[in-house]
Amino acid sequence: AQKITQTQPGMFVQEKEAVTLDCTYDTSDPSYGLFWYKQPSSGEMIFLIYQGSYDQQNATEGRYSLNFQKARKSANLVISASQLGDSAMYFCAMREGPGYGNNRLAFGKGNQVVVIP
């Protein structure tokens, strides 16, 4: 069964607007971590943000924030004030278990974002 689901079609967003990328996950482990990575057209993987399952607050990193809804098993990424450089594929990933001795990530299929001027 797929652990991470990203089903949005490619998105076009106007520069300076906000965009929300959907991610739902499936796990029975009470301890897990959720991640978002960015992959621009050049191909490298860039870490954006992390949310732990026991974290009380939603994670934020600069223009990135994670809308964590535990009961719905959703971890949506919000990018505020989009820039042209935000055009990329965005991957949601999950690590099951507390992370000690385990850094195995399961990735979704990604969301394509194109920022238009």
Place this chain on the structure above:
Amino acid sequence: NAGVTQTPKFQVLKTGQSMTLQCAQDMNHEYMSWYRQDPGMGLRLIHYSVGAGITDQGEVPNGYNVSRSTTEDFPLRLLSAAPSQTSVYFCASTPTAHYNEQFFGPGTRLTVL
């Protein structure tokens, strides 16, 4: 620091050939892993290592071998290449097994004919 380096950047193999994808990091990271990315897909874990001398299988280990004789290097061996192994291969490292950010190399694009 050079970070995580991978060689070669591109490789074309014929079915049945063997080769080794190289991965090295100069950050003294304990944890290293190999992922593959197929078109339209996210990354899938092949093998990982929590330290020198210790390796384990990930989600898709068949057809690949790894070893970790030093902290710096984590090569991935394809024993007998198959067209199904055509993919982009990423190596990643983190300081420890429970560190959140993984540092990825630039990837190796492999085509098996």
